[in-house]
Amino acid sequence: MGRSPCCEKAHTNKGAWTKEEDDRLIAYIRTHGEGCWRSLPKAAGLLRCGKSCRLRWINYLRPDLKRGNFTEDEDELIIKLHSLLGNKWSLIAGRLPGRTDNEIKNYWNTHIRRKLLNRGIDPATHRPVTDHPTTTNTTTTTVTTTVNNNHNVTSPPPDIISFATTKTTDHVVKNEDMEQDTKLNITSPDQKQERCPDLNLELRIGPPQHHSSNMIPSISYMQQPLMTGGTICFACSLGVQDNKECRCSTNGTSGNNNNNVGFDFFKIKNGALDYRSLEMK
DNA sequence: AATTCACCCAACCGCTTTGGC
DNA sequence: AGCCAAAGCGGTTGGGTGAAT
Numbered sequence: 616m617g618r619s620p621c622c623e624k625a626h627t628n629k630g631a632w633t634k635e636e637d638d639r640l641i642a643y644i645r646t647h648g649e650g651c652w653r654s655l656p657k658a659a660g661l662l663r664c665g666k667s668c669r670l671r672w673i674n675y676l677r678p679d680l681k682r683g684n685f686t687e688d689e690d691e692l693i694i695k696l697h698s699l700l701g702n703k704w705s706l707i708a709g710r711l712p713g714r715t716d717n718e719i720k721n722y723w724n725t726h727i728r729r730k731l732l733n734r735g736i737d738p739a740t741h742r743p744v745t746d747h748p749t750t751t752n753t754t755t756t757t758v759t760t761t762v763n764n765n766h767n768v769t770s771p772p773p774d775i776i777s778f779a780t781t782k783t784t785d786h787v788v789k790n791e792d793m794e795q796d797t798k799l800n801i802t803s804p805d806q807k808q809e810r811c812p813d814l815n816l817e818l819r820i821g822p823p824q825h826h827s828s829n830m831i832p833s834i835s836y837m838q839q840p841l842m843t844g845g846t847i848c849f850a851c852s853l854g855v856q857d858n859k860e861c862r863c864s865t866n867g868t869s870g871n872n873n874n875n876v877g878f879d880f881f882k883i884k885n886g887a888l889d890y891r892s893l894e895m896k
Numbered sequence: 897a898a899t900t901c902a903c904c905c906a907a908c909c910g911c912t913t914t915g916g917c
Numbered sequence: 918a919g920c921c922a923a924a925g926c927g928g929t930t931g932g933g934t935g936a937a938t
Binding site: 630631651652653665666669702703704705716717720 | 922923924925926927928931932933
């Protein structure tokens, strides 16, 4: 027994949307808002399945979409985010206002993949294409997140998602990087930067920690050294500068204290991380 | 001018996740 | 706890378009 179809396919249109269909969908959503995609087609007088309507709206008709070419900054941001998140296009799109996951996915597959390959970087791993697989593990870019602040002595160790290179392997990483640089004849800072994204998240997801009673129940984003010698907060390193979020020393707000938890990338300042909010655009 | 090829992107498909009962 | 419908997501496909021959 197969999966039941999402809609009555016999009476639905497929393929490219017509102007009239677009107009109907826009008019309906303007009046009634988004939601209940399954019943929307009938209510709006469209011979489309709900999924198709949703996709058309989200990827093409939404008024807040930014059309047009990607900027160089957007390119670099996508590359950085992809190195952290992998093919989580919706998460990546969440950091690029006006861009859709589908658009970014297409752009990645048609432009950025080639761009990285031309630079000698494997788009999947963000490592030089000649890298031996076994070396990848020790240098994987990682994020460590602490989610739960309910302290419990008996709780198991946290699951760790780490975007930051762990300290215990730092020396190994550096040695390997130097070896790679030598092998690949990488000498310029720009070339090195490709393999060492200037993102360093400390983000730990896991059960309660008990060893630090005043541990801030959130993420402390390590400030990143700038080429110029200053520091840049995580927000700025992602290119999502915002006066409210930015903790860069460069904008006049110096250093973090215990109450200053840094950029609230995952929206957890007010308590335990709502993991699901990470997933939502 | 006609044909072939490569590229791009909108749309589809099927699986997973979520939420209500 | 389990079931089911709806929504969300990521991979893939197919048609349109422009460049090359």
